[in-house]
Amino acid sequence: MSRMSPGVMAQTACDWLAEQREAMTECLKTLVNIDSNSYDKAGTDAVADVIVEWLEADGIAVSRTPRPEAGDILEAKLPGTGGDAASGHVLLMGHRDTVFPTGTVAERGYTQRGDLAYGPGVADMKSGLVLNVFVLRALTRLDPLPFPVHALFTADEEIGSRDGTAFIREAAAGARAVLNAEPGRISGNVVTARKGGAALLIEVEGRAAHSGVSHADGASAIEALARKIVKLHALTDYASGVTTNVGLIEGGVSRNTVAPMAKAQLDTRFVTNEQRSELLARIEAIVAEEEIPGTRATVRQTSGFLPMEPAMSEALFARYQAQAEKLGFSVDGEFTGGCSDAGTTASMGIPTLCGTGPVGAKMHTDDEYCRLETFVPRAQAVAATILDLARDSRT
Ligand SMILES: [Zn+2]
8 A cells, every 4th residue: 555645644534534423423422421420430431341342343452451449541552653653652632530420411411402412521521532532543544654643541530630640641651742632612722721730738736725724735726727828828929820729627626625736728720830849849838837836737739730831732732723724713722720631741741732622611510511513623633633743754
């Protein structure tokens, strides 16, 4: 077989995808109608079963890593035997879990009204999973692919990818680009920058004493925490995009006891990794200060996402935008304060684009929807962008 030029390859993939709208919609219905809350291993694994079946039916190899606590990890790999294989693969990413409790499907499963599809996780991100599956299926029709294309399907993004992050790092290592199929914005835009976030637990220990009989013997953990909270909140700087929020506090044992313990959960957001390091250092210093003699405080991170810095998406986005234009739709890049797995790969220094899934809105609510008419063009844009990445090393 003679080698296709990248342009012919993109055309071949896009032509195939153009015929898949109904098949994609059917697949979306199937995935939405499987409950797959992050803590529902049976559910996220059932979604995996279906994805494996679809890919294997088209001759695509999928490896499955069983996970005892979280949902299994799936990784599909299209081998790339073209001349460009040495400069790394492209990784498509997506998460199979949703925020909706098991039983939601029985209450309100997949429905469709005209161009809009509804149901738990329909946009975030069952539609993105389907898009990635069909992009792989389109690319497997090209022979030889100029370089390998992999797709990772994780199962715990909505609870901070505690299990998934290590697999993401491993799958992304050496990649030339990562495309994460979170839902496209309501504007039709993709996501070119995201804040990072860290969830921190602060625990303060004091000394109990009867507040009437021996007040002076006590050391109030609540007072120590209160003083820290004021300082922690003062770290917020809207201009630079850094925010801190103590959203939950607890402490004390009774009104008339000087509090021996207090706890706070602190949410932090930042735009760059440099801000992250600086912020965490300042938080540690505030926690370490002994404002009330006899109290002692510790802080630890309970979950977090690294930021997706705009510089890591710039060139890849320009490529995607050019391909979208050729396909007849205009798209821009957008910044969001929400975190995702894209921050993990962007922080590894890998060009990363997020929000490449079909357009969706009202994520994490009962009104969540996906715009079905964006399925085909956005799948085509991802496929064309991937193939366009082959051109660099040919010049
Ligand atoms: Zn998501």
